[in-house]
Amino acid sequence: MDIIKGNIFVFGNNIDTDQIYPGRYLDLTDHDEIATHAMEGADPSFASTVKPGDIIVAGTNFGCGSSREHAVITLKNAGVGAVIARSFARIFFRNAINQGLVVVEVPNLDTLNINTGDKGILDIVKGNFTANGQTVFFQPLTEHVLSIIEAGGIFSLFREKGVKAFG
């Protein structure tokens, strides 16, 4: 869990939730079915090519737009190991933590030097990411957030700690 290795898929700035998971599929509730539409609005071949542990690299404001948690569920169940972006939209970020999807904010990430198909290695505990021969450092996730992600999301944490998990 601490180290995530996979192929990289690069996306631009302002990737909104309609691109991550189009609104016309919002009536679906089965997670495996939801996974088949991952990133459909931005890259229709994504869901069929992504492999477990693969890493999304994006620019600013990833996950902007609607509050749909489907946008996180689709990525997690499609096998995405982590999303690394220069910044995230707030609701998407909360949803990702709650669902146990690794999201890492790297404000100085130079996405131009990373290409789709490159191999990436992410260490969420030490706070570094290596791709295409370059390593960037970021502030590691806080202990509380790590504990949620490592538990596999709020659900597992709740089962472990009950109402206390919410303070």
Added chain:
Amino acid sequence: MHALEKILARASGRKKVTAGEIVIAKVDVVEVNDLYLQVVKSFYELGGTEVANPDKTTFVFDHYSPAPTIKAACNHKSMREFCSKMGIRHLFDIGEGVCHQVLAESGMVGPGKIVVETDSHTTTMGALGAFGTGVGVTDMAVILITGKLWFKVPRVMKVVLEGDLRDGVMAKDLILHVIGHLKQDAAIYKAVEFAGDAVRKMPQEERMVLCNMAVEMGAKTAYIAPDGVTYEYLARYGWEKGEVPVTDEDYEYESIVEYDVSEITPRVALPGSVDNVASIPDEEIRIDQVFLGTCTGGRLNDIRVAAEILEGKKVAAGTRFVVIPASRLVFQDAMKAGYIETLVDAGVVLSTPGCGPCLGAHEGILASGEKCVSTSSRNFPGRMGSTEAQVYIASPATAAATALKGRLCGADSL
């Protein structure tokens, strides 16, 4: 402290909070819309047995309403059963309207309240002096069980709008101008307050447009200090005025941006991105569909503006004009005022109060290659149907003028 900080302080049982701090606050009003049966599933997965505050909890069927698919119908059915089982009285079923308008008219929301909904446009509640923010399904399931949620206290950015509006210019044009200038990630994790004499002179419904669209610049919440206009609007729906939190004079804003609104002409967000804002293009752009509606642009004032432009006239041949009132009450008020008759006479197609085609679910979704002018809030690729369709976001005045001419144009050009 800012009024928003005072709201969070009260709800978390503290005397003082500061930006960046994480507080656990009691939520005053809760809303779940019909996209998210997952909330109910997550509620049970988390071990929920009863809803913490059934009288403060609302369900609104608006995004898929009336149900356009069997799946959506099943989701509605399960939600009705959940409400009945949990003693939730405030179930606003199909046709009651878009959640934010329904809540504004419910008498449950007003200054000082914390409102959390499973919809990003909950920032609209800031125009009523409330702290409104959107969350996903897991956070909502936690609120249903505990009645509380953690919040990071946001810094507040102030947008000051001064001056008089030009003819044919509405609040929508102003907020598009602001988003086009500051861009869609300008306010991530921040609150945005709108102030200035142009805001003070606006009717309540126009103020709601500003706060509604604040989320399109990334805002966590939005705010307009309530005044007589706000209280008059709220009183209509049974809200009783109580203590109103007020921002301290020495509060230091994260940033202040000022605009002279008299310089702003009708604006559009060009297809693909809400922050790609321009004045109305000179070239002729034929429009296949015009849509007036949603939590952004489907209120009585919006319908009035459209009816005045189309009075005694016809929608252009080759253009469809879909109008969807934001709520049942808006629909009734528009009928009483004669606007609905005017619009239907002009060739408008009306549909059930709710979200309509805004998110591409039903009631007027777009085919490949079609161009649409919409009073809604988003035009991301594929938002209203085909990813090959093009959506221009505009004001209700621009929408009606465009429907009349069949080409993209502002009301100032009529």
